[in-house]
Amino acid sequence: MLRPSSSLLRRGHGPLWRNPTVRALIVQFVLFVALAVFIGFLVHNTLANLDARGIKTGFDFLDRRAGFSIPQTLIDYTSNSSYGRTFVIGLLNTLLVSAMGIVLATLLGFLIGIARLSPNWLLARLATVYVETFRNIPLLVQILFWYYAVLRALPSPRQSLSLFDAFFFNVRGVVMPDPQPLPGFTATMWALLFAVIATVAFAVWAKRRQSRTGQALPVYWIGAGVIVGVPLAAFLLTGAPLEWTIPEMAGFNFRGGVNILPELVALWLALSIYTASFIAEIVRSGILSVSQGQTEAARSLSLPGAITLRKIVIPQAMRVIVPQMTSQYLNLIKNSSLATAIGYPDIVAVFAGTTLNQTGQAIEIIAMTMAVYLVISLTVSFLMNLYNARTLMKER
Incomplete structure (x- = not known):
């Protein structure tokens, strides 16, 4: 009686269940069906519970009147505006503090990371103290410190600290022309x-x-x-x-000028200082990844240290710095949601907070909020990957 040779079995002429490819496809199909059934059960159960409580699903609530004020708005807004407008206001405030935080954190991180490698003993030790201090204190604690211990400790508007009689610092924020x-x-x-x-x-x-x-x-x-x-x-x-x-004192507050909320300042400083401590270590590791021979070659050509760092070391270090710094940018954007702790009107506080409490549309509002952070993070990742690819092409 003839038996199939082992070579034929290896070529796939044996039983299908013994074929690793077929087994993998079967397992994936079963897992996909199980996941689809589980998601379908969750959706059906959620809709049934909402219907039992008389909660109507959908996004019609976005056209209804909001009826509450927001202390900081980058576009026109009144209490008669719609809930859809509150979503835009919260989104713009989130983008504002995130962009400001990324810029300041990047500048501080590069300066402190380079300072840690400085031959100046005092400068290097101060940079080390900065990194080891701020990266080991929880971000929420730093936000509360800047808000309550620093900014809320400023005097009342009538006793404002003045700079050139044009800039005024008080417990209600910074007032400027x-x-x-x-x-x-x-x-x-x-x-x-x-x-x-x-x-x-x-x-x-x-x-x-x-x-x-x-x-x-x-x-x-x-x-x-x-x-x-x-x-x-x-x-x-x-x-x-x-x-x-020019802002002028009228009654118990200033009239005219631009008022920057203390919540914005506290959140901006905390996010920037905290993230800069991590970026500093990323920059330091990137610089140390560059071969010492590059620096020695530059010295043999009598190139100044600043030019060596800017033209030779940093460009090569960017291939190590950029991917890690992308993660820190994403962390900063997501950490901005801690603004609710001090009442800064970001998308979480305004839309996922006040709007959710008034409308009860939890699923729609939470889904929109999650989608916002997802889209922002994917956009930042895409742009940083483009920059990283361009950096690698330059090296080649």
Whole structure:
């Protein structure tokens, strides 16, 4: 009697259940069906419970009147605005504090990370103390410290701390002059846009010129001069079409000017300082990952330390820094949801808090809030991955 050889079994002519590929497909199919059944059960059970309690599902509530005020709004808003408007307000406030935090945390992180490697003993030790202190204190504690121990300890508006009689610091926040554009100010904005485009074009041309001739131009200084000088010249030639509304004390509060909430300042400082302590270690590890021979070669060419760091070390270290720093940016954005602890009107406090309490549309509101953080995180990851890919291409 003939028996199938082992080579035929290995080629897949044996029983199907013995084939690893078939077994893997069967297992995946069973798991997929089980997951679909589980999700279907959750959805059916949720809809049944909502129907039993008389709660109507859907997004019709977004068109209803909100009926509550929000202390900080980047666009027009009143208590007569809709719940959909509160969603936009909360989203913009979240984006504002996240963007401000990313910028300040990046600047602090790079400076402190480089300082940790400084040959200056005192500077390096101070940077080490900063990192070991702020990264080991919970972020929520730091937020509460800046809000209650620092900003809430400022005097009342009548006893405000003054700077040049234009900037006032008190328990209600920071009050500063409010710029009011006049007719003709658009020329300054167009000049600024032209200056930015011209600077980018000049930087590209200077880089190509350096590749051909080896001669470098002071791109940063020239670019800074163009970006500042061209709009300034347009501003002066059009008669300086800008007025400043200086805040004045009226009763128990200031009238005029721009008021920055202490909640925004506390959250911004806490997020930036906390995240900068992690970015500093990322920068330090990236710099240490660059071969010491690169630095020694630069010294043999008598290159200054600043140029060596900026032109040789940092560009090579970015391949290590960027992926890790992306995670810190995402953490900062998600950590901004701790704003509810001090009442900053971000999307969690305004939409997933007040709006949810008034409407009871928990599923829709929580789903929208989760989707916001998901989209923001995926967008930041996409942009950072593009930058990282561009950095790797430059090295090749």
